[in-house]
Amino acid sequence: MTKLFQPSVFQTPEGKNFADPHSNRRDYYWVTVFLPEHMVPRHFTDEEIMDYVLKQIQQNRCSVNGRAMYGLGKRCISLPIKRDEEEAPLPDFSEPGPAHPDLLLAVDLAAYWHEMILTKKIILDKDLIFVAKRGKAARMEDMLDVGLHVMERNQVVLA
Structure with a gap:
C-alpha cells in the first residue's frame, strides 16, 4: 500500500510531528530551501532558521523538486505544494x-509556518532537518493534522 503521509519538519513543542504528504506522491511537488553550513541549531533559533527560509523563497532562491529533500542528510526545509x-x-x-503563482503559494506557506513558530505554536524538528539521513517513519495516527491542531489551539468561545 502506498503511504500517503510522512512526518513534517514542523512539530508541536511537545515533539509530535505534523503530517506532510508523502514524498512519493505525484500530486505534490516540493519547494526546498537548502540551509548554509554555518546555520546550525545550537547557534540559530527556530525563528531565525524559518526567517531565512521565508526570505530565500521570497527572493526565489529555492529549488523545486519532485520529492521532499529533508531527512536525507540535505540540511534543508521542503514545503509541499499541491499540483x-x-x-x-x-x-x-x-x-x-511576474512571480509564478506557485511561488506565491510557497511564500504564503513559509509565512504561515514562520508565524506559527513566532507564536510558539510549533517548533522545528531539528533532527529531521540537520541529522537524519533517512526519512522518519511514523504511523498516521501518530502525526497531527495542522488544520485541526492549530484550530484547536486558536478556538474562540462565542458567548
Missing part, C-alpha cells in the same frame, strides 16, 4: 516576468 494536475511538469520559477 493542479498529477502529471503536470514541475514549475519553472526561473522564468522572467
Whole structure:
C-alpha cells in the first residue's frame, strides 16, 4: 500500500510531528530551501532558521523538486505544494516576468509556518532537518493534522 503521509519538519513543542504528504506522491511537488553550513541549531533559533527560509523563497532562491529533500542528510526545509494536475511538469520559477503563482503559494506557506513558530505554536524538528539521513517513519495516527491542531489551539468561545 502506498503511504500517503510522512512526518513534517514542523512539530508541536511537545515533539509530535505534523503530517506532510508523502514524498512519493505525484500530486505534490516540493519547494526546498537548502540551509548554509554555518546555520546550525545550537547557534540559530527556530525563528531565525524559518526567517531565512521565508526570505530565500521570497527572493526565489529555492529549488523545486519532485520529492521532499529533508531527512536525507540535505540540511534543508521542503514545503509541499499541491499540483493542479498529477502529471503536470514541475514549475519553472526561473522564468522572467511576474512571480509564478506557485511561488506565491510557497511564500504564503513559509509565512504561515514562520508565524506559527513566532507564536510558539510549533517548533522545528531539528533532527529531521540537520541529522537524519533517512526519512522518519511514523504511523498516521501518530502525526497531527495542522488544520485541526492549530484550530484547536486558536478556538474562540462565542458567548
